[in-house]
Amino acid sequence: MSQLVQAEITGHAEPVPGVSRIEFYAPGLARAAGPGQFVHVRCGEGSDPLLRRPISIHAVDRQAGTVKIMFQVVGKGTAWLARQKKGLLDVMGPLGRGFTTGQTRRNCVVVGGGIGAAPLYFLLQELAREGCARQVKVLLGARNAGRLLIKEETERLGFAVRVATDDGSAGHGGPVTELLSEELQANPGFIYACGPVPMLRAVCGMLESAGVPGEVSVEERMACGVGACLACACRVREAAGGENYRRTCVDGPVFAAEEVVW
Amino acid sequence: MNTSVNLGGIKMKNPVTTASGTFGFGLEYQPYVDLQRLGAIIVKGTTPKPRAGNPPPRIVETPSGMLNAIGLQNPGVERVAGEIMPRLAELGVPVIVNIAGDTVEDYALVARRLDGVPGVAGLEINISCPNVKKGGIQFGSDPRTAVEVTRAVKSVTGLPVIVKLSPNVTDLVGMAEAVAEAGADALSMINTLLGVVIDVDRRRPVLGNITGGLSGPAVRPVAVRAVWQVYRAVSLPILGMGGIMTARDALEFILAGATAVAVGTANFVNPRATVEIVEGIETYMRENGFSDISELVGLAHRA
CATH class of the missing domain: 2.40.30.10 (Translation factors)
Structure with a gap:
């Protein structure tokens, strides 16, 4: 509560x-x-x-x-x-509704871009607690080496971390989605992602092509935070067909990757 | 001490209610507020059919306020009457349903459907929503159509009818007089003020709808002025709103002539604002020797 x-x-x-x-x-x-x-x-x-x-x-x-x-x-x-x-x-x-974890999500890849890494660290804490740090790949993107977030503490939890920077000052030189593209070759069971809109849009497109399920955490301007004001509308595809707005604050901020209309 | 008021036939145990659209259908705030402490709950604008609302972004913060352009997103009157009202009715707090539409017939249809639904204590006619292309605002800016909507709703319901007025008009008093003449039981004011915010970096309007309605403390003096002027001209009870954050803000409206007050944007900032305002009004009455809230209504006119 x-x-x-x-x-x-x-x-x-x-x-x-x-x-x-x-x-x-x-x-x-x-x-x-x-x-x-x-x-x-x-x-x-x-x-x-x-x-x-x-x-x-x-x-x-x-x-x-x-x-x-x-x-x-x-x-x-x-x-x-x-x-x-x-x-x-x-x-x-x-x-809000957060990430879903559990047995079927263990062979997963966690992708963060910029400040989007912030909520992923809490997810990684939970995944480590569930004892699956070794099965999980973590991909972190940033503008440059000096702006990388959560790398050391994620490694301390026992995860293998791969890094991408726009300027190549650390890890792979290029967007973090290029690392995800490589990881998708290994048929992961699930993807978690949070980051800027262009990154999330790309991630959702890649998951759709690869047929891999996942969850993304989105951001929207919000007033009440409790589902009352309907300000933080996120456009989603309905399971029954058609599109609709859902409230980022109570129906999200985590949505299934295939739901979000970018 | 008596804090109960009668808002055009709606009996409220205290003068504090929620502004439509800021409190959802009430239940969203249950973890934070004892809803039974409220004088009434005014729920989200309801239309004949479900409405998806406007494309985001739907809000933007402004100095001491915010613009919103939600676009009357709501589940439609059938679900409000059939699914939501039964749960709200259990609270035993009067519920006022804000009704909206694109045509005069739409308003009448929603009003007829809500007549006799348990828990519904009154209707607030939204003739002033600035955020839908058709309907709403044009009813609110043309006294003839405002009169037509008021008459149409009154003819199909036995419930008390409050007409919510727009500040985006040149003659607010004339509008108030017209809808009073048409049979309104009470007036609520003000709806939001029309505004635009431009994102200078992206060189385009922030809101998906371009224009939005300004609310919050920034609009309060405009709203108090509206209540002040209409109180002098029209004898109907007034539900005052516009940037009320605290009990002292609410008291400004009451002293200007409001029988009751609605708390809107403040709910977003402090989800307990409504109950704190109820308590603050009681404290003010006790400390200043008032035994009945009615003594305060319009008192500033007699100072």
């Missing part, structure tokens, strides 16, 4: 310039959260910025009762949030 809490900030870091990672203490939220879900965070006390910001859950430590979020500073809301080093955060969550 989602809750509204005033959570104490217990940690703050800037893993790469312009990206912040905040840890806060919210044991109930940590217990309830699943990978791919998000929290809705108030960014300021006044009315400007007005709306909460939906931010994916990056990691949880259920024993310590802490939750981490990691986000890129893109506007005044996230800029305010990045300045919070201590004190209380006004947080709603966990919200």
Whole structure:
């Protein structure tokens, strides 16, 4: 069950310039959260910025009762949030439908591009807990070596990580989807992906051609976060045929790869 | 202390309700709010058939506000009456259904279907949605069609009918007088103000619909002015709304002449805003020696 809490900030870091990672203490939220879900965070006390910001859950430590979020500073809301080093955060969550894991998903590839790596780390924590780190391939893309996220900590969980950078300063020189294309030759059972729209669009196209199922986490402008305002519409194909809008906040942010209309 | 009000025949235990479109069908907020504390719940705009809504992006934040262009996405009156109302009716809170359509007949059809549905305590006619191409706004900007819609709805329902007015008109008072004359039981104001935001980097409008409706604290003085002017001209009870975030904001509307208030955008920021406003109004009354909320309605006109 989602809750509204005033959570104490217990940690703050800037893993790469312009990206912040905040840890806060919210044991109930940590217990309830699943990978791919998000929290809705108030960014300021006044009315400007007005709306909460939906931010994916990056990691949880259920024993310590802490939750981490990691986000890129893109506007005044996230800029305010990045300045919070201590004190209380006004947080709603966990919200949304996250990634599905389990037996049939073990032989999988996890693909992250840029800040899209943030929610994937929580997924990898769960996959490691389920004992399948050795079966999972992790592909991480970034503009350059200096902007790579979650590589070291993912390796510490026991995963093999392959890296792609746009400028070739680390790993493969080119988009991370080129690595996915190679991995698809080995017939993986499932793909998880999060990243910028062009990357996700390409991933979904590749999965369709290869006939491999997968899940993608999408982003949309959001107001309420609880399914009431219908702002965060994501266009999807309906199983029964035709297309419709679904709410990214409660029907997503994770959708089946074949559902999303790009 | 008495906080109960009568909004054109809708009996509310306190003057606080939710603005249509910001609270879904109420149940979405159940994890955060004790819905039974609300004076009434106004649910999402309902049309004869399901509507898919506008292409995204549907919202954009603005200084102390936001623009929205949802496009009346809703499951259609059949599902609202048959599936959603039975669950909402169990709460025992008056539910006001906002109704919309493309033609006068559409409004009458929705109103007729909702007449007698358990839990529905009233209708709010949306003649002011700025985000659908046909319908909505043109009814709200032309007094003759507004009158026609009001009469058509009144003739098919025994429920109290609130007419929601648009601020995007030159003569708001004239519009209020016209729909009052046509038989409206109450007036709600204001719907959102029409706006556009341009993305300077991409050199195009942000919203998929190009224009959207501005809400939030930025519009509050405009809304309070609307209530103030209409209160002086028309004797119908007024449901005031527009950027109410706190009990003090709500009190501005009541003092300007609103019998009840609706909380909209604030729900997105603070999902407990409605209940905190109910409590804040009670505290204000206690601290300032008012025993009945009716003493406060329009009091600023007599100052």
